[in-house]
Amino acid sequence: MTTTTLERAPLGADERAEWARRHTLTRYLPHKVEREDRDDGTILLRSGYDLPEAVPNTGAWLHKWAEKAPYRVALSERPVDGPGWRNMTYLELLQQVRAIGSSLLARGLGQDDTIAILSGNGLDHLLIALAAQYIGVPVVPLAEQYALIPEAHGRLIYVLNKVKPKLAFVDDATRYSAAIALPELAEVEIVAARGSADRPVTMFSELMNGAEADVDAAYAKVGPETLAKILFTSGSSSDPKGVPTTHRMMCVNQAQFAAALPFIGDTPPRITDWLPWNHVFGGSHNVNMILCHGGTLTIDSGKPTGKAFSTTLQNRIDRPGTMAYNVPVGWKMLVDAIRDKPDIQKHLFKDQEMLFYAGASLPQDVWEALESFCFEARGGLPLINSSWGLTETAPSCLVVHEPIGRSGVIGVPLPGVEVKLIPDADMRCEIRVRGPNVMQGYFEDPEKTAAAFDEEGFFITGDAVRFVDPNDAARGLVFDGRVSEDFKLDTGTWVQAGNLRMTALKGLAGLAQDVVICGHDRGEVGLFIFPVPGSAEPGEITEGAITDTHLMTQIEVALREMNSHVTGSAKRITRALILAEPPSLQHQEITDKGSLNIKKILTRRADLLERLYDNEDPGLIRI
Incomplete structure (x- = not known):
């Protein structure tokens, strides 16, 4: 050794x-x-x-900055019903957290209870979450689509039955009326920031008024081992698993980052961020990083999607910040949007100290475009980096903390x-x-x-x-x-399914929206293909498989081209089936992150899997 x-x-x-x-x-x-x-x-x-030593709980950060920088803005968001910004200083944040905490205590909530949060990011969402953590009540932030999309209510019900919340929060009772009418929430107090429903709803303002309760005594019992939140995994291979996240896990992770990235503590960081709080990086890293270092979090109601990106771009222009977090597709959308706008480039990047990406590798051309923007804006480069971790690790275990000049490294x-x-x-x-x-x-x-x-x-x-x-x-x-996700063929050969999937998606660009690699205990690697919507002729379907000859021929040609560059059975796709039905949210074939639940798909579509290995099937593409 x-x-x-x-x-x-x-x-x-x-x-x-x-x-x-x-x-x-x-x-x-x-x-x-x-x-x-x-x-x-x-x-x-x-x-x-x-x-270095970590603080014992997340409330310690609120006390520190309410004393050291009471009038610095901690949180900011655009109000739903008006212009400008809704800002909250660190002193106001601590006061509101303690008031809401007292209201929760007055309702009898304690460390053995849970609070479910059904709606997405928002200042009120964060207030109730921090208040619950302050008095030791774990929160359960859930993907908002679980509540908003009726086909996803099965997953919401699964989680509710698992955690049995005593209280549930939504930002808009009207918008979430179908979810809060579920029988599983019939005996649960619903708190809403606004709106109404066909059942009793407590207004969030009532909690903000406070109540007679010993908040100090409750806070004194909150230590490193106290449960802060339960996050649910996306369920890409099974039902979502609940991950108990303690104060120690979150506070230590911030101490780890502070040690590896010392510049974060040089000046109070400012970020404008959309990453969802039901995921570990948005909710447990980005929020806590700001609170740990006394920075300012601008809550971005946009997303890197076609309809919501304009909101994100405007929010970042209004509040560019000193650090920026995004997924690769979000960075690409930003680069494309401002490529010919040098004034906006300078405005966005002149104060940036770190540009962070995760979730996938950042295309090198996007990396280089960001570098060029920063050179023009500030005459030098910020740290461009990534990290790796999981819901179970709160979140990060690896990080890039020196300049490396290339994409793809996780640290x-x-x-x-x-x-x-x-x-x-x-x-x-x-x-x-x-x-x-x-x-x-x-x-x-x-x-x-x-x-x-x-x-x-x-x-x-x-x-x-x-x-x-x-x-x-x-x-x-x-x-x-x-x-x-890897599996063996019946020859004992390992198939690296994740890597092969990315290769297949690249080779089938414009034809396949997503694919599933098949072949466990079979003799050959096969492919389920979810086609790009509208790529097949209507009606060309045989028992769940698309049999459009033109599309089948295009896919066969593309797969033959892929196979011409590989050797070995583990990398050669020899058969494919085009599925007529897209991945089903109702049947949990899609996770809250939008990725495929492979296990659910293969189980639910077992008949199609058998057809994939039937050489006489009319829908089979044989390569």
Whole structure:
């Protein structure tokens, strides 16, 4: 067994000058990684930096900044029914959190209860969540489509039956009237910021008025192990799992980021952000990062979608901030929208210290466009980086914290995180993690908890990574698909389904909206294809499969072209079926993130799976 400490090699004089010229305003730490190679081939990675002590609970941040910067704006959003901005200072935030907390205590809520939040991001949503955390009542933020789309009510009911909330919050009772009329909420107090429904609803303003209750005593009982929230996974391979998230997990993760990215503490950060709070990065990282460092969060009601992007763009123009978080498609939309608008480019990027992407790799041309905007706006580059983590890790375990000049790298371990890598013959590594930011187990699910950890207590993530440089761990890791989606053919050959899916989507661009890789315990790899809407002739369907000859021929040609560049059965798609029915939200074939629930699709469409391997089927595309 060997242990080494790896740090970035010193730069030569010319390189140092270029480095300084390009990165002028962001203070960063070079990657430093301790690597341990075990005799069984397993690799352990740790940060070379120490983990500082974290605060005991999220309320500590509110007290700190209400005292140090009472009149600094903490939260801001555009009001629903008027112009301008609704702003809340840190002093006002603490006062409102304590008032709402007292109202919750007066209703008898305690640490054994839960509050379900059915609506999306908003200042009132955040107030009730922070108030509940302040007095030790866990909140359960849910994807708003669970409540707004009738076909998704099954998933909402599943979660409600799991957590049994004592109170539920919606921003608009009228808009959410169908959801709050569900029998599962019949005995639950509904609190709404506005609107009405065909059942009693408590106005949020009533909670804001406060009540007679010992808030200080309740807050004194909130410690690192107190449950702050229960987040539900997106359910891409099964029903969503509840992840109990403690105050320790969230507070430690902010201490880890502060250690790795010291510039965040140099000046109060400002962000304008749309990332949803029912997901761990938006709700547990971005919100907490602002509160931890006394910054300002502008709540963006837009999204990187066709209809909502204009709202996001206007919000970012009005409040450009000092750091920006987005998914790759959001960055691409922004680049395309301002490519020929140098004044807006300068306005948006002149104060940026960090541009962050996650969820997928940022296209290199988008990366380079952002670099050029920043050079023109400020004469140097901010840190452009990414991170990796899961709902179960609160969220981050890896982060890029030095300039690297390229997309796709997910970083090195944060201080306090241990990473276990289990390499295969091709040096693709299954990644497992443990640390103070990692959950202890799933909510009321001992069976899934037992299966989630290995014998050393490492969380089995199901993800795969590769080294940027196998001889230098400090260069970082690259995401390489989901091990948990991989399967074996009947020959014993492993199929890397996640990677093959991305290859298929690229090869079928313009023909396939999404695909499912099939072939577990079969002799060949097959493909379920969800076609681009309108690409097939109406009526060309045979028992659930599209049999449009023209579309089938186009797909066959594209797959043959893909196969011409690969060798081996694990990368060769030999058959495909075009599915007539799109993924069903009602039958949980789509997660709240919009990704496919592979297990549900294969189970629900088992008859089509058999047809995929029937060489006589009229809908089969045979390659």
